[in-house]
């Protein structure tokens with residue numbers, strides 16, 4: 238199996254912790270699906286500990302989402318091996334309640350998260366540091382061995398998502414990664430030190446693609462950072478000859494961001510009642526998916542801002558919605574608002 242080489246450029250929804258769960262991915266898939274989804278990142282050391290049940294929610298998905306890559310992070314190669322084996326043999330998907338034959342599409346290794354809590358232990362972006370290269374290699378090899386041991390028919394693809402350096406841009410990191418025989422490499426065009434404070438550097442992403450060509454390896458190169466529309470992504474992919482474009486925060490401004498124009502323009506003109514209906518569907522899915530309080534209700538507030546904006550009365554409606562403390566209350570408010578905006582439209 239290979240990442241989607243038939244689609245050029247391939248569009249990917251970025252993994253965003255506490256944002257891109259199965260519910261939001263289903264919403265994005267229903268608006269305008271990307272070619273590939275990632276789960277939120279999940280810690281393999283936690284998965285192989287008594288804390289496992291708590292972490293499984295981050296891996297949940299449903300078949301209609303399409304291609305879903307499990308994003309993993311951690312420190313212990315043996316845990317990467319075990320979890321990758323469980324992913325490849327389908328036992329983890331079974332544990333998540335998925336029917337036979339429905340499985341993750343691939344595995345991604347997070348080597349870019351800049352958060353202090355992860356980096357201080359030597360995980361995620363800390364793996365970029367030259368002194369941690371042996372560990373990075375062991376993790377990639379363990380993940381690959383796990384995917385091989387657990388494989389049923391074909392080997393699942395293995396990818397890495399990373400930044401351009403730790404303190405400064407470090408092309409030796411990319412040379413190292415490109416020699417690991419990865420199926421895909423996503424480059425977020427900032428160093429760890431830059432966090433999100435400066436614009437993403439697409440020149441470096443382009444240089445990684447050039448290096449890939451010079452080394453003659455097959456790893457697909459996906460660029461990431463500050464892409465706010467599909468058209469912008471297409472232009473960047475063409476300019477730097479990239480295989481794919483990953484979009485994260487752009488989805489907050491347009492849930493139809495992956496649609497091809499002219500559908501993409503529809504979000505600006507999307508009437509209030511349809512925006513309200515979208516949030517209503519999101520809340521209904523949330524209530525049906527997280528029935529045991531796995532996700533607190535206030536986590537819906539960040540989604541409220543995506544849908545309930547750009548029309549008269551949106552701010553007041555948002556304030557009411559964000560004060561709600563149950564999905565039933567939210568649905569009642571949304572139903573009333575939907576009727577109101579429906580009536581308004583009919584009397585226009």
Ligand SMILES: Cc1cc2nc3c(=O)[nH]c(=O)nc-3n(C[C@H](O)[C@H](O)[C@H](O)COP(=O)(O)O)c2cc1C
Pocket residue numbers: 251252253254255256276277278308347349350398425461462463464483484485486487
């Ligand atoms: C709220 C939030 C959570 C994130 N969580 C993850 C994560 O779990 N795994 C990961 O690889 N990157 C994570 N990222 C980084 C994004 O995947 C992406 O690389 C970054 O936002 C830059 O892309 P953008 O400018 O299109 O948003 C997160 C970003 C945000 C804003």
